[in-house]
Amino acid sequence: MDPVEFLSKLEKTTIMAVEFDGGVVMGADSRTTTGAYIANRVTDKLTPIHERIFCCRSGSAADTQAIADAVTYQLGFHSIELDEAPLVQTAASLFRDMCYRYREELMAGIIVAGWDPRRGGQVYTVPVGGMMTRQPVSVGGSGSSYIYGYVDSNYRPAMSKEECLKFTAEALTLAMERDGSSGGVVRLAVISEQGVERQVILGNQLPKFSTV
Amino acid sequence: SRASRKRECRIMATVSVCQYHRGGFSFENCKRNALLEADINKLGFSSPAARKTGTTICGVVYKDGVVLGADTRATEGMVVADKNCSKIHYISPNVYCCGAGTAADTEMTTQIISSNLELHSLSTGRLPRVATANRMLKQMLFRYQGYIGAALVLGGVDCTGPHLYSIYPHGSTDKLPYVTMGSGSLAAMAVFEDRYRPNMEEEEAKRLVRDAIAAGIFNDLGSGSNIDLCVITKGKVDYLRPHDVANKKGVRTGNYRYKHGTTGVLAKTVTPLNLEVVEENVQTMDTS
Numbered sequence: 001m002d003p004v005e006f007l008s009k010l011e012k013t014t015i016m017a018v019e020f021d022g023g024v025v026m027g028a029d030s031r032t033t034t035g036a037y038i039a040n041r042v043t044d045k046l047t048p049i050h051e052r053i054f055c056c057r058s059g060s061a062a063d064t065q066a067i068a069d070a071v072t073y074q075l076g077f078h079s080i081e082l083d084e085a086p087l088v089q090t091a092a093s094l095f096r097d098m099c100y101r102y103r104e105e106l107m108a109g110i111i112v113a114g115w116d117p118r119r120g121g122q123v124y125t126v127p128v129g130g131m132m133t134r135q136p137v138s139v140g141g142s143g144s145s146y147i148y149g150y151v152d153s154n155y156r157p158a159m160s161k162e163e164c165l166k167f168t169a170e171a172l173t174l175a176m177e178r179d180g181s182s183g184g185v186v187r188l189a190v191i192s193e194q195g196v197e198r199q200v201i202l203g204n205q206l207p208k209f210s211t212v
Numbered sequence: 213s214r215a216s217r218k219r220e221c222r223i224m225a226t227v228s229v230c231q232y233h234r235g236g237f238s239f240e241n242c243k244r245n246a247l248l249e250a251d252i253n254k255l256g257f258s259s260p261a262a263r264k265t266g267t268t269i270c271g272v273v274y275k276d277g278v279v280l281g282a283d284t285r286a287t288e289g290m291v292v293a294d295k296n297c298s299k300i301h302y303i304s305p306n307v308y309c310c311g312a313g314t315a316a317d318t319e320m321t322t323q324i325i326s327s328n329l330e331l332h333s334l335s336t337g338r339l340p341r342v343a344t345a346n347r348m349l350k351q352m353l354f355r356y357q358g359y360i361g362a363a364l365v366l367g368g369v370d371c372t373g374p375h376l377y378s379i380y381p382h383g384s385t386d387k388l389p390y391v392t393m394g395s396g397s398l399a400a401m402a403v404f405e406d407r408y409r410p411n412m413e414e415e416e417a418k419r420l421v422r423d424a425i426a427a428g429i430f431n432d433l434g435s436g437s438n439i440d441l442c443v444i445t446k447g448k449v450d451y452l453r454p455h456d457v458a459n460k461k462g463v464r465t466g467n468y469r470y471k472h473g474t475t476g477v478l479a480k481t482v483t484p485l486n487l488e489v490v491e492e493n494v495q496t497m498d499t500s
Contacts, residue, residue: 032386
């Protein structure tokens with residue numbers, strides 16, 4: 001009879017981000033669970049941090065929402081001080097500082113991606129523990145284990161925006177198929193100099209693979 | 213001398229460095245409480261259970277605003293402590309909040325945020341927004357790391373339109389068109405997933421929320437009694453308590469009252485008790 005909410009809400013998730021020439025493509029599933037119950041089947045795990053910087057959240061929903069809110073504030077303040085668009089590396093550093101300092105108390109795996117005028121499209125991964133590293137393609141969350149092989153074999157440097165979108169959507173679909181903690185819809189975001197384009201791929205429109 | 217200096221060094225080494233408490237809430241007593249709980253259980257006793265609202269609460273966004281719903285049962289372990297408690301709390305004239313979880317936590321949390329929001333509203337000179345209440349609640353609950361057992365459904369209408377949020381004890385929130393919380397949330401969500409449509413009319417939305425809470429009341433042991441509704445639109449709030457008395461108290465078929473004289477009195481003896489005044493103590497009341 002105990003209410004379900006006392007279990008902490010987790011976004012065990014599958015998240016992914018890919019760099020291309022001119023920007024980044026980010027993707028995530030949409031499932032948030034408390035125990036075996038899906039608390040939110042249409043979660044938006046792609047959170048805006050600044051105009052052209054987003055982050056993908058995985059781990060504890062409460063922790064990642066709180067960290068993202070704090071970093072959004074810090075980055076906004078920093079950007080006003082500079083009177084300039086902030087760097088993606090700055091945002092990633094802010095995430096890393098918070099995730100490392102409070103590593104014992106937090107459970108958060110974050111991928112920071114965006115576009116800035118200095119270095120173009122960049123993807124930085126900040127996994128649990130508080131490491132930060134830049135990668136051309138990064139996957140995260142509980143569903144990522146199932147798609148490392150697919151990502152390693154299908155990624156090619158210098159893909160176009162459309163190829164990256166297809167690559168991300170297919171990888172996420174495969175992960176959602178196999179991981180119980182990932183599911184729902186696929187949310188995609190493309191960040192470039194022109195701005196942010198967001199897409200949702202509903203369940204019946206997901207790419208189809210062989211049904212074994 | 214060298215010997216005394218050596219003694220000094222040893223004394224220095226045993227002095228422990230005082231660790232300054234760097235802000236934030238101190239969770240040290242939680243470990244102690246857990247140990248005490250284990251000790252009590254070993255002796256065979258159980259610590260007193262906090263009164264929880266087992267509960268079904270839900271909310272839905274419709275064409276002109278939001279409808280919030282709640283049952284009215286409060287439980288203390290396996291006993292119903294309150295058959296008609298009010299779970300829809302006032303936050304501001306245009307924002308109300310349903311609370312599930314530990315009754316004291318939901319009551320106090322909503323009152324604290326309501327008070328702070330009123331001060332904020334006086335400072336800004338504007339009607340408060342639902343997003344502001346959401347942020348205040350999530351930041352407070354995150355600060356207490358889930359130890360405040362308050363699971364809330366926050367809804368209201370402000371200058372940007374109708375909004376509905378669900379807030380979990382650890383401090384995460386979801387902004388959705390329909391939400392359910394509490395032990396009866398699965399039963400209520402089943403009703404919502406079947407019959408929710410965007411942009412419903414008021415009567416349809418009220419019927420949907422009523423049916424969702426009823427599903428919780430009749431299929432969950434932690435929820436029961438009546439259904440309260442709160443309809444919030446731009447400029448008007450209908451607090452319908454109760455909206456539906458789903459569980460009327462039954463009428464007894466037999467009558468156990470007996471007429472005067474049913475039991476015959478055979479004999480009567482009166483024994484006066486002789487009491488002595490031993491000590492008299494007068495305390496004057498200060499009525500100045």
